[in-house]
Amino acid sequence: MPTATHNNDVWSFLPQPLSEYDVSEVSAFIPPEPPLTKLSDPYYSPWEDLAYNSSIQDPNFSFRDGIRKLPLLSLDRLTSYKEFQRAYSLLAYFSNKYVWGVHEQPEDELPTCIAVPFCKVSEYLGINPIHTNSAIVLWNWKLLNPELGIDLDNLDTLYSFTRTSDETWFCLVSLLIEYAGGDLIKYSGLANHAALNNDLPGVISALGGITATMKKFSKLMFKMPEKCSTHVFYWSIRPNLAGWESIESSGLKGGVTYLGVDTEPGSNAQYESVSRDGKVYRKYSGASAAQSSIIQFIDIALGIKHYATQEEFAQGISKYNSSSNQSQKYIQPPGNPYLLKMRDYMTMKHRQFLLDFEKACIIRKYVFLNTQDVSRPSGDAFSELLSYREDISDSIKPTGSFSTKEQLELLDAYNRSISSLKSFRDAHFSVIKNYIFGYDTDKPRDKSSNSDKKSTQMPLDQKEDSGSENATKKPTDSGYGSEDSAETKENALGTGGTDALSFLGQLKNETKATRLGS
């Protein structure tokens, strides 16, 4: 597998080297070396053993009892950042599995023995203490043959809720997209570096690299339905990804309390919460690839702005201007409140990378200022141009420096890269529509999926095949998408809790609207 290399000279516009942000030009936000499969100190064997026991098919094993019997462990014996990632993944998996259970009513109290270390490990990583895209995708894989690279044939997941090959496919296709993002990091770095050095051919060539990579993303997205059935996704995988907010229909009244952590209700809480019976119930979104940093990164690189949806805007007064300090910060325009909120479900290092890159990125500004003869901006685009003109840095040549032909080439390269991102959003939209609307509304099929692959995995990674009792939950098992749920096919919610179609439709339109001169 290639090791992480990056050109620090290219990235000198950032205050820190890429590695400090846990980002690489090879594998983007995925660690370039595979995640740990086990914590090294035997002190943590109660966690590793529970993960292992939950993965074997012992009908007498009760996961919730196993959790309640865990000792309260300290984090003092974790020795590296990778160990914190492993500890986070274990505890995230435990928490979702504990709250949602299997054929049980949801639990709204996380026991102290997992709540306390989970909050501490999450605080260290700077990520919300709930199951996220980082746990499911970034840190949940291993190479079957360590001599070979990252490829669908050479990968497996470390853990799985349903132990179906559908879930494995879902995680691994997502992983491959994230991994392909290494090239997006590389070409965006090159494009910005070239723009800062007024190297027009360099900008054009790097934008071409971005376009080619986004096309790869779309191709990979279309692989999702090959081995992840809409039925298994909807009825089995999706309920396990649910979070603790906007999900009252599941039987979870509103939030989960983290015993031993939230001792008293506080108005300065760093999370959305409600108080009931003297306890604080935290509200966290469910896991969603909207928590992936790579698409937020490319939005920033290309200068695409997203705004509050009509629904968010309407709710804004009550929800975002409520007494919660936490909610205030997402309403700052421009920025879609939900996407901004999703940054709290990324690690602090990844979030900081987005923030620092955003401050330093001038790609759109460079294109704008150097193509105005051919793009002829008007309306909003003209106002944007004026704001750039007032702020021309020495490194950006004034208008008129480049021939019409050069300007057209630059404009074309930029618009193609925008279109390639729009095409990815189109691909995502058409694929996911089937997952959230195209499922079979009849009773879930019994004990079957398209999976026949047996697990080859180690602790926290042993999977039942699809005939297992929890391969296909009944609708009422978690209530997420249950028969009496308020959710209908017309307003299906994503696992992150959005009104998926209108939200994703808006993002597609905003992407398209970013094209210049057309």
Ligand code: HEM
């Ligand atoms: C079966 C597979 C998938 C389904 C059903 C799905 C569904 C959704 C839904 C419903 C949303 C809206 C937010 C929410 O409420 O969760 C969303 C957002 C998003 N998804 Fe997916 N998704 C899938 C796979 C992927 C993959 C593989 C990626 C690759 C990175 C991805 C990237 C995103 C991004 C970046 C967003 C935020 C919106 C945007 O920036 O365009 N999704 N997805």
